[in-house]
Every structure is written in structure tokens, then in C-alpha cells.
Amino acid sequence: MNRHKMLIVDDMESNRLILAEIFRSDYQILEASDSKTALQILEENYAETAAVLLDWHLSGEDGNKVLEIMKEKGWLDHIPVLVVTAEQSVETERICIGLGASDMIRKPFDREVVRKRVDNNISLYQHKNHMEEKVQEQNQLLRKQYTVLKLQAEKLKKSSRQMIDVVCNILEHHYPEFDENTQTVREISRIIGKKVQVHYPEYKLKDEDVEAIAELAALRDIGKLLISDHVLFKPAKLTKEENEYMKSHTSKGCEIMKMMKGIQTPEDYKKSMEICRYHHERYDGRGYPEGLKGDEIPISAQIVSVVDAYHALISERIYKRSFSKEEAYYMILGGDCGIFSPKIMECFRMSRKEIETIEVEEREETV
Amino acid sequence: MNQEIKEALAAAGVNMEEALNRLMNNEMLLKRLLLKFKDDKNLAGLEQAVAEKSYEDAFHCAHTLKGVAGNLGMEKIMNADVVVVEKLRSENYEGLEADVANLKEAYTQVMDVIMRIE
Numbered sequence: 001m002n003r004h005k006m007l008i009v010d011d012m013e014s015n016r017l018i019l020a021e022i023f024r025s026d027y028q029i030l031e032a033s034d035s036k037t038a039l040q041i042l043e044e045n046y047a048e049t050a051a052v053l054l055d056w057h058l059s060g061e062d063g064n065k066v067l068e069i070m071k072e073k074g075w076l077d078h079i080p081v082l083v084v085t086a087e088q089s090v091e092t093e094r095i096c097i098g099l100g101a102s103d104m105i106r107k108p109f110d111r112e113v114v115r116k117r118v119d120n121n122i123s124l125y126q127h128k129n130h131m132e133e134k135v136q137e138q139n140q141l142l143r144k145q146y147t148v149l150k151l152q153a154e155k156l157k158k159s160s161r162q163m164i165d166v167v168c169n170i171l172e173h174h175y176p177e178f179d180e181n182t183q184t185v186r187e188i189s190r191i192i193g194k195k196v197q198v199h200y201p202e203y204k205l206k207d208e209d210v211e212a213i214a215e216l217a218a219l220r221d222i223g224k225l226l227i228s229d230h231v232l233f234k235p236a237k238l239t240k241e242e243n244e245y246m247k248s249h250t251s252k253g254c255e256i257m258k259m260m261k262g263i264q265t266p267e268d269y270k271k272s273m274e275i276c277r278y279h280h281e282r283y284d285g286r287g288y289p290e291g292l293k294g295d296e297i298p299i300s301a302q303i304v305s306v307v308d309a310y311h312a313l314i315s316e317r318i319y320k321r322s323f324s325k326e327e328a329y330y331m332i333l334g335g336d337c338g339i340f341s342p343k344i345m346e347c348f349r350m351s352r353k354e355i356e357t358i359e360v361e362e363r364e365e366t367v
Numbered sequence: 368m369n370q371e372i373k374e375a376l377a378a379a380g381v382n383m384e385e386a387l388n389r390l391m392n393n394e395m396l397l398k399r400l401l402l403k404f405k406d407d408k409n410l411a412g413l414e415q416a417v418a419e420k421s422y423e424d425a426f427h428c429a430h431t432l433k434g435v436a437g438n439l440g441m442e443k444i445m446n447a448d449v450v451v452v453e454k455l456r457s458e459n460y461e462g463l464e465a466d467v468a469n470l471k472e473a474y475t476q477v478m479d480v481i482m483r484i485e
Contacts, residue, residue: 014438017399021396026466057430086430087430107434108385108434108437110390
């Protein structure tokens with residue numbers, strides 16, 4: 001910013017002329033004979049004014065007003081005001097400095113002293129203004145970089161979600177068990193997740209958490225990719241050993257997610273691990289693999305586990321027929337298919353209508 | 368301004384060197400300001416205000432005169448005026464009229480020379 005102007009405020013023309021003479025080789029001199037004109041001139045030349053030399057009357061009213069309004073408008077932060085006065089009293093000095101004047105010049109003044117004093121104040125303020133501009137520039141730069149970073153994070157999240165969609169598609173194609181699984185499971189998880197978010201703030205779920213849980217719910221059984229087909233598709237009851245082996249799909253899921261760690265955001269990775277590992281835990285501690293109890297089970301896994309149980313009931317499996325939504329709803333509430341927390345049960349109950357509506361819509365789509 | 372005028376001004380208590388120094392040795396400007404001083408109404412204003420006992424106005428006039436005279440190196444005027452200013456400030460009006468008369472004498476001496484400037 002080029003500040004090349006200087007404003008001299010004095011009602012006596014001869015006083016203005018004397019000061020103007022000293023500075024006119026270095027500055028474009030602006031003159032005002034009263035406070036009103038002075039403020040008008042400042043309004044128009046604020047950004048180019050290097051300093052104000054302000055005559056101080058005994059009554060002080062005029063000078064007072066100039067300082068007050070300059071302070072109000074924030075101009076005093078950038079322009080030094082030097083009070084010029086014939087007053088010798090300390091009292092006047094105290095008032096002027098108190099109102100924000102940066103220095104005093106006493107009449108009659110010495111040319112060299114005036115020039116030096118004004119120059120000193122101007123260079124001090126120039127330095128200050130320069131620093132402020134620098135800080136502002138830096139702030140702008142930081143903001144810009146922050147936006148870029150945010151965009152990149154958004155992009156990373158999006159591409160990792162796309163990757164997960166691809167994996168889910170492969171699952172759907174190769175394993176009948178996953179058929180039509182992805183979308184339905186995501187929708188139900190989203191509905192229940194939102195209920196938990198609204199009714200149980202203690203879980204501190206944010207919108208993006210609910211969204212992530214819904215998206216990642218489809219991955220809960222990814223570990224089954226590592227389960228042998230003869231067990232996975234066995235058309236009869238599993239032996240005890242086979243059943244234990246089957247249960248390992250939870251930790252096997254984590255192994256697969258570990259391989260995808262680099263392409264997920266840390267938050268998504270954490271939730272993916274929770275969901276894969278703990279979606280077969282039970283509220284009473286009798287689930288697997290770790291037998292976690294109550295809220296030891298991460299909320300993401302609690303939500304997905306009820307969705308998983310419900311979805312299994314309404315789907316046809318190699319070992320069972322599909323149940324109607326109504327049957328499935330009462331079986332879950334009756335505790336026939338797992339023990340869930342009372343809070344999750346409450347959310348499930350509240351979600352019944354919405355869950356049944358999506359399924360209707362989906363069926364219409366497939367027709 | 369010729370030498371004679373300058374000497375006369377100095378004799379009337381004007382510190383020419385200081386005044387010129389303050390004006391970056393711009394003699395034309397000093398001349399202009401001296402001529403402008405002819406129109407200065409502060410002394411007349413001071414006299415009138417003192418006569419009317421409106422001391423606040425008197426103080427204002429005397430104070431402004433002090434600044435102007437000081438800037439132009441009119442030391443004698445300024446010194447006489449300081450006495451008036453301080454009396455008015457402390458609201459001690461004893462002998463004030465004599466002090467104003469004293470100021471006027473110094474003032475007239477300078478003004479007589481200024482009148483001769485062409």
C-alpha cells in the first residue's frame with residue numbers, strides 16, 4: 001500500500017502553511033481547517049495517508065472528535081496522528097495520548113525535530129502495517145491450503161468408498177449370500193444409525209459417522225471370502241468344528257481390511273475394523289470373537305449387528321427360507337436372533353415403518 | 368524583503384533566523400505569512416473579550432495568537448502573550464488590562480514594520 005499523503009488539520013492557515021512547507025517535498029499535502037473537513041478528506045484518502053498532523057485547541061473538542069472517529073473507524077491502527085499544540089501542560093498530553101495520538105509536537109516547533117518525529121512515527125506505522133499485511137497474506141494462504149487439503153481428504157474418502165463399492169459388487173456377483181445385500185443393508189443401517197444419533201446423543205454420532213457406518217456395513221462379512229466354499233455353501237448343518245471355522249470370518253475380515261488400510265481415511269478404517277470384527281458380539285457378552293459386553297461393543301458394530309440379523313432373516317439362505325418382514329421384526333424383538341442393547345432395540349422399533357418402506361421401494365425397482 | 372525590513376523586524380523582537388529555519392529558509396513564504404498576519408483577528412478579539420469580561424473567548428484568542436506568533440518567530444509578542452495566557456488560564460485577572468496593553472505594544476511594533484513590506 002502506498003501511503004504518500006499527509007493531512008494537516010489546523011484552523012489557522014499560516015500554521016498549516018508552515019507545516020506543509022516542511023513536508024511537501026516528500027508528501028502530497030492535504031489540508032483541513034476543521035474536524036468535519038478533516039474526516040471527509042480521511043474518508044477519501046484513508047488508504048494513502050501516511051500521517052495526520054492535528055492542531056489541538058484549548059477546548060480540545062475538535063481534535064477530540066477527529067481522534068475518536070478515527071479510532072472508531074479503525075484508522076488509528078494504520079495512521080499515526082501527531083498532535084500539534086501551543087499547550088505546554090502535561091494534562092493536554094495525557095488526554096491526547098489517551099485518545100490514541102501517537103506523539104506530540106509543541107508550538108513553536110523546531111523544523112528538524114518535527115521532521116524527525118513525524119518520520120519516526122511514519123516508519124513505525126509502516127512497519128506495523130507491513131507486518132499486518134504479511135500476516136493477512138499468510139492467513140489467506142493458509143486458508144487456501146486448508147481448502148485444498150479438505151478437498152483432497154474428500155477425494156480420498158470418495159475414492160476409498162468407490163473401492164469398497166467395487167469390492168461389494170464382486171461379493172454380490174460371486175456369492176449368492178451377498179445377493180442384493182449391499183443396498184438394503186446400507187439403507188437399514190442408515191435408518192437405525194440416524195435414530196441412534198438423534199435419541200442417544202451419548203454415542204456422539206455425527207452425520208458423517210452415520211453415513212460411514214451405513215456405507216461400511218456392507219463389508220461386515222468380507223472375511224467370508226477367505227472361508228472355504230464347502231463350508232460356506234454347505235447345504236447341511238455345520239459341524240461344531242466347521243462352525244468355529246465359520247466364526248473366524250470376523251477376524252479374517254479384519255485381515256482383508258488391513259490390506260486396504262492405505263486407501264481408507266483413518267476414521268473409515270477404524271469403523272471398518274470394528275464392524276468386521278464385532279458384528280457378531282452380543283450385548284450379554286455371549287457373542288464372538290471376544291465376548292464383549294454392553295457398550296464395550298463399538299456402536300458401529302452394535303448397529304450393524306442388528307441389521308445383519310434382520311437382513312439374514314428376510315433373505316433366503318441355503319439352509320433356510322426367507323421370513324416376511326413382519327415375522328423378522330418380531331423374531332428380532334423376541335430375542336430369537338441375538339441379544340441387543342435396549343437402546344438399539346428401541347431404535348429398531350422406531351425404524352420399523354421406514355425399513356419396511358425401503359424394501360417395498362426396492363422390490364418395485366427390481367420388477 | 369530588503370535588509371532594512373529584516374533589521375527592523377529583528378529590532379521589533381522577531382527572531383528571523385529561527386522563523387526562516389522553520390520555513391525551510393523559504394523567504395517568500397515568510398513574507399507571505401507576515402503579510403497574512405496583518406489580517407489576524409486574535410489580538411482584536413482578545414481586547415474585545417477582555418473588555419466584555421468573556422474570559423473564555425479571551426483565553427482562546429490569546430492562545431491562538433501564541434501559536435501563530437511563536438511559529439513566526441515573534442518572540443517579543445509571544446513572551447508578552449504568554450503572560451496573558453497564563454493569567455487567563457489561572458483565572459487571575461489582576462493587572463490583565465495592563466498585560467494586554469503591553470502585548471499590544473509589542474504587537475504594534477511588529478505590525479508597523481509589516482505594513483512597510485511591499
